[in-house]
Amino acid sequence: MDEPGGGGGRRRGRRPGSPNTREAVLAAARSAFATHGYGKATIRSIARDAGVDPSLVIQFFTSKEDLFRASLELIVGPPEDVAASVAAAEGTLGTRMATFYFGLWERSETRPALTAMALSAASEPEARNAIRQLMGRQFIGPIAEHIGAERAARRVPLAATQLLGMAFLRYVVPTDPMASMPVADVIQVVAPVIDRYLTGDLDAVLTAELRPFGAAGPG
Amino acid sequence: MDEPGGGGGRRRGRRPGSPNTREAVLAAARSAFATHGYGKATIRSIARDAGVDPSLVIQFFTSKEDLFRASLELIVGPPEDVAASVAAAEGTLGTRMATFYFGLWERSETRPALTAMALSAASEPEARNAIRQLMGRQFIGPIAEHIGAERAARRVPLAATQLLGMAFLRYVVPTDPMASMPVADVIQVVAPVIDRYLTGDLDAVLTAELRPFGAAGPG
Numbered sequence: 335m336d337e338p339g340g341g342g343g344r345r346r347g348r349r350p351g352s353p354n355t356r357e358a359v360l361a362a363a364r365s366a367f368a369t370h371g372y373g374k375a376t377i378r379s380i381a382r383d384a385g386v387d388p389s390l391v392i393q394f395f396t397s398k399e400d401l402f403r404a405s406l407e408l409i410v411g412p413p414e415d416v417a418a419s420v421a422a423a424e425g426t427l428g429t430r431m432a433t434f435y436f437g438l439w440e441r442s443e444t445r446p447a448l449t450a451m452a453l454s455a456a457s458e459p460e461a462r463n464a465i466r467q468l469m470g471r472q473f474i475g476p477i478a479e480h481i482g483a484e485r486a487a488r489r490v491p492l493a494a495t496q497l498l499g500m501a502f503l504r505y506v507v508p509t510d511p512m513a514s515m516p517v518a519d520v521i522q523v524v525a526p527v528i529d530r531y532l533t534g535d536l537d538a539v540l541t542a543e544l545r546p547f548g549a550a551g552p553g
Numbered sequence: 554m555d556e557p558g559g560g561g562g563r564r565r566g567r568r569p570g571s572p573n574t575r576e577a578v579l580a581a582a583r584s585a586f587a588t589h590g591y592g593k594a595t596i597r598s599i600a601r602d603a604g605v606d607p608s609l610v611i612q613f614f615t616s617k618e619d620l621f622r623a624s625l626e627l628i629v630g631p632p633e634d635v636a637a638s639v640a641a642a643e644g645t646l647g648t649r650m651a652t653f654y655f656g657l658w659e660r661s662e663t664r665p666a667l668t669a670m671a672l673s674a675a676s677e678p679e680a681r682n683a684i685r686q687l688m689g690r691q692f693i694g695p696i697a698e699h700i701g702a703e704r705a706a707r708r709v710p711l712a713a714t715q716l717l718g719m720a721f722l723r724y725v726v727p728t729d730p731m732a733s734m735p736v737a738d739v740i741q742v743v744a745p746v747i748d749r750y751l752t753g754d755l756d757a758v759l760t761a762e763l764r765p766f767g768a769a770g771p772g
Binding site for chain 2: 455456466488494497500507508514523525530539541542547
């Protein structure tokens with residue numbers, strides 16, 4: 335998307351500091367993280383790909399972790415999208431959450447980035463922090479409106495174990511039967527599991543209270 | 554474990570080609586894969602750690618992939634262990650399978666190796682092949698005796714999505730509430746999910762037949 339008018343043109347290309355610069359940096363970051371993973375992508379190389387000075391990248395995003403978080407948000411979309419999806423009329427809460435989640439993975443333009451980011455989370459503590467914040471903002475928040483904030487902070491992560499494990503064996507390490515199932519079947523297979531975690535009665539199986547979502551111990 | 558008698562001792566240490574050599578190589582391999590991951594562990598370095606010639610490693614294990622598979626089997630134990638665990642009297646099949654699986658992860662001496670191997674599977678096709686073979690032999694086989702071979706090949710992988718996702722967020726990237734739950738609670742939380750995948754009625758939610766376990770597409 336070009337800026338209409340272009341701003342007078344002392345130099346060709348994007349103006350430093352314009353909203354388009356931010357977009358260009360984010361696009362370069364998303365591509366760099368998807369291609370190289372968190373550890374090997376650098377602010378310097380992202381700035382070069384975006385055609386800007388590294389200092390400008392830091393002006394918009396204070397750190398590589400912040401840039402990674404913004405790239406993830408670009409892929410997952412704003413929390414309002416999750417909220418709209420879980421507020422939609424059809425199906426149980428679990429069905430709607432699964433529909434939103436697998437919708438992200440099914441798009442061929444977002445899948446490689448999600449795969450790279452999931453792998454980064456496993457090896458890079460900063461990427462892990464960014465994904466934890468994303469989980470809080472994009473998923474626990476919107477679902478809290480439906481089941482309560484306290485409950486969401488304890489139960490959405492349980493739902494994440496099922497969603498993540500399915501995504502891993504369907505998309506990251508494609509394995510049958512998961513890889514060849516129609517996505518509608520995937521959603522219907524996991525939906526009751528998600529519903530149980532989000533709203534089911536777990537009292538009979540738990541001996542200890544569920545701690546709210548958060549990092550446990552170092553890392 | 555020393556060989557009693559030692560074999561006459563032209564040289565100190567283990568005899569080339571003895572069962573103890575194989576054990577030493579396996580122990581070194583397991584440690585190397587756990588520390589460096591599949592990609593960076595080499596036959597040469599494993600041979601050095603075991604105090605043997607690299608050609609001896611190849612004599613026992615035809616390739617790095619084969620060595621990795623044998624290391625995994627060393628950690629997971631023989632199929633008979635899974636079979637004995639799922640044949641045990643207490644609890645549903647899902648409870649027993651979860652008990653065996655989380656039992657592996659709970660041991661502090663096997664957890665780092667399992668973590669490294671799980672991460673290797675994501676990035677290394679050879680490690681992935683080895684884990685697929687392990688899955689077939691150590692899990693699908695023993696459970697087939699309880700629910701039938703056809704059904705096990707289609708359903709055990711679905712159960713794996715839940716077990717793997719929980720292990721990932723409990724052990725690999727420790728996240729609450731999963732990381733702080735007593736393991737007994739973890740088992741009881743996932744057991745009904747595993748039971749549903751192994752023996753539940755999925756006809757109502759599936760539009761397509763479940764393909765049997767296997768790699769899907771390239772990689």
